[in-house]
Amino acid sequence: MKLILLTLTTAALTLGTTPPATAAPPVRPAWPLQPRPQVVHGFELPAKPWLPGHRGVDLAGTPGQPVLAATTGTITYAGPLAGRGVVTVSTGPRRTTYEPVVPALAVGAAVTPGTLIGHLSAAGSHCRPATCLHWGLIQGKQYLNPLTLVPDRPVRLLPLSPDPPPRAAAPPPEPSPRAERADAPHDTSRAGERTAAAIVGATAALMLAGGLLIRRH
Numbered sequence: 001m002k003l004i005l006l007t008l009t010t011a012a013l014t015l016g017t018t019p020p021a022t023a024a025p026p027v028r029p030a031w032p033l034q035p036r037p038q039v040v041h042g043f044e045l046p047a048k049p050w051l052p053g054h055r056g057v058d059l060a061g062t063p064g065q066p067v068l069a070a071t072t073g074t075i076t077y078a079g080p081l082a083g084r085g086v087v088t089v090s091t092g093p094r095r096t097t098y099e100p101v102v103p104a105l106a107v108g109a110a111v112t113p114g115t116l117i118g119h120l121s122a123a124g125s126h127c128r129p130a131t132c133l134h135w136g137l138i139q140g141k142q143y144l145n146p147l148t149l150v151p152d153r154p155v156r157l158l159p160l161s162p163d164p165p166p167r168a169a170a171p172p173p174e175p176s177p178r179a180e181r182a183d184a185p186h187d188t189s190r191a192g193e194r195t196a197a198a199i200v201g202a203t204a205a206l207m208l209a210g211g212l213l214i215r216r217h
Contacts, residue, residue, distance in 0.1 A: 027072055027112050027113050028113065028151065029070050029071045029113055029149040029150055030068065030070055030113040030114055030150065031059075031068075031070065031150055032059070032067055032068050032069070032070045032096075032098060032133060032135055033059050033061050033065060033066075033067065033068070033120075033133055034066075034068065037059040037060050037061060037133070038059070038060040039057055039058070039059060039060075039147070040058040040059065040060050040127055040130075040132050041054055041057065041058035041126065041127070041132075042054070042057055042145075042147075043055070043056060043057050043145040043146070043147065045143060045145075055136060055143040056097070056134050056135055056136035056137070056143070056146060057134075057135050057136075057145070057146055057147055058126050058127055058132040058133070058134055058135075059132055059133045059135055060127070060130070060131075060132050061120045061131055061132055061133050062120065062131055063120060063121065063122040063131050064119050064120065065119065065120040066116050066118075066119060066120075067087070067098050067101050067116070067117055067118045067119060067120055067133060068113070068114050068115060068116060068117065069089050069096075069111040069112065069113060069114065069115040069117050070089075070096050070113060070135070070146070070149060070150070071089060071091055071094075071096050071113060071149065072091060072111065072112045072113060073089040073090050073091035073094075073096070073110075073111060074089070074090055074091075074108065074109070074110055074111070075087060075088065075089055075090075075103075075105050075106070075107050075108065075109045075111060075117065076088050076089070076090040076095070076107060077107065078103035078105060078106060078107055078117075078118075079103065081099070083123075083124055084099050084100035084121070084123060084124025085099065085100050085101045085102050085103060085118070085121055085123075085124075086098070086099040086100075086101065087099070087101050087103050087105075087117050087118050089111055089117070093139060093140045094137070094138070094139050095137070095138045096135070096136065096137055096138075096146065096149075097134075097135070097136040097137075097138070098117065098118065098133060098134075098135060098136075099124065099133070099134050100120070100121040100122075100123055100124035100125060100133075100134075101117070101118035101119065101120060101121060101133070102118050102119045102121050103117065103118045104116055104117055104118045104119065105117055105118070120133055137149065
């Protein structure tokens with residue numbers, strides 16, 4: 001009896017000290033095309049729901065290229081829609097869409113980032129004659145930019161400091177007195193008039209003096 005109680009006590013202590021199982025860390029979202037594709041056309045949300053815009057991003061690809069799930073979720077649609085193949089992966093109210101794609105999985109399949117969900121099709125491409133994948137993100141009824149899901153999304157560099165204000169133009173140098181005299185022709189003409197008057201006066205005085213001398217002789 002004592003042996004049974006000791007065994008049960010030891011088992012209880014062992015169970016009490018066993019660490020609880022830890023949940024696996026969530027898998028981070030990934031690009032739906034590999035290697036990382038070029039963004040041909042970015043996200044442009046219209047001001048009003050009924051106005052034209054670009055409710056997703058276009059990623060450059062090639063026909064037949066594998067299309068991968070970008071997020072963890074369940075495939076809730078896989079088939080033709082408006083003339084092109086579409087695959088939708090849902091995680092609660094959030095949905096990621098992929099088109100034009102030839103589906104490789106059926107509705108109900110569980111996927112994680114990197115799971116093959118189809119192959120890129122040239123039919124219905126947004127980038128004709130080139131081929132690209134239109135990747136969308138919807139939260140409830142709101143379209144969002146799917147590039148916000150990936151950690152290494154393209155960034156736009158901004159200057160560290162604002163541009164310095166334009167420098168004011170230096171005022172023109174003030175003219176020197178000599179330049180003012182040189183640029184004033186009326187001063188020159190007045191000086192010439194005074195000189196001519198002085199010469200005339202001197203000539204008249206000399207003539208008068210000469211006349212007086214002639215009369216005396």
